[in-house]
């Protein structure tokens with residue numbers, strides 16, 4: 506029986522954040538603006554796509570260890586939005602009794618009614634998009650919540666009985682001073698979530714930040730060396746409070762590592778549904794494919810109705826992974842994690858000389874039978890992966 510994770514993309518947001526490169530549609534752009542008929546239709550498309558994918562790739566009956574409701578902003582959907590889809594998933598697959606079922610919520614939409622509804626749907630983990638506790642930084646980032654909304658959402662999550670709560674933090678939002686950074690770190694530690702994702706801001710093409718950064722030549726943005734310094738300080742502060750850094754940007758109390766993400770880094774199989782979502786599937790003959798849906802709601806809907814779901818003109822695509830692709834993925838995904846990659850295996854794949862060089866530069870180190878990135882290596886991970894990949 507296949508072991509599978511499921512990712513469900515909800516592409517709607519109240520507005521677009523200035524750093525965001527995910528596929529999402531501000532509600533104001535829906536015509537007519539975000540009415541329930543749009544959502545009903547979208548829920549139907551998600552079920553249809555699950556059905557098409559199950560049939561095409563014989564996924565029915567697969568064993569599901571994790572489900573992730575991501576976005577976009579799943580928490581702005583009507584309370585019953587996911588009911589039929591989850592019923593369908595329960596009927597078509599075998600969900601493990603202890604499966605991790607996560608929903609992303611934004612602080613301003615983390616009200617108790619919504620959280621109870623998610624709980625009764627089977628959600629047992631919440632990921633709250635806090636990003637910062639500084640109202641000025643949040644405004645600059647284009648977020649529509651303030652720090653009080655974060656406290657309210659976290660309190661509501663606890664009240665609704667969620668133990669497994671994750672908070673997202675961005676290090677290096679424009680204007681982040683040392684005081685703001687320490688204030689963010691203190692606030693997150695006060696809430697004491699089971700899991701923290703702390704991402705260093707990266708300016709992605711197509712975002713509002715990208716445009717401003719370019720026009721102003723980076724003026725007003727936090728310098729890279731400060732971001733690196735804050736990251737290192739945060740790692741230390743979290744370690745003091747018994748958070749384990751189990752991946753470059755992810756920290757958790759023991760036993761609260763995200764199973765869904767671990768499956769990605771282990772190159773486990775997953776089914777991704779919704780526009781812009783990717784699926785990764787393996788076959789008995791060794792073939793591996795990654796299928797990525799169109800990042801466009803209309804094209805996605807059109808693909809589903811025609812049962813094509815692939816290829817050409819921005820309609821999504823399917824890649825068949827080569828042996829080289831597989832090796833490169835294995836290297837850069839496993840090296841992201843705290844347990845790293847088996848030393849012998851990395852030596853076979855990349856050559857001992859390269860590893861020795863990285864160790865000498867203080868970017869890698871031996872850890873039991875494995876090779877892991879040092880903290881300095883984690884900060885320079887993109888450059889290391891570019892140098893090491895075959």
Ligand code: SF4
Nearest residue numbers: 518521522525576577
């Ligand atoms: S709420 Fe999340 S998905 Fe939506 S625009 Fe902001 S960062 Fe992107």
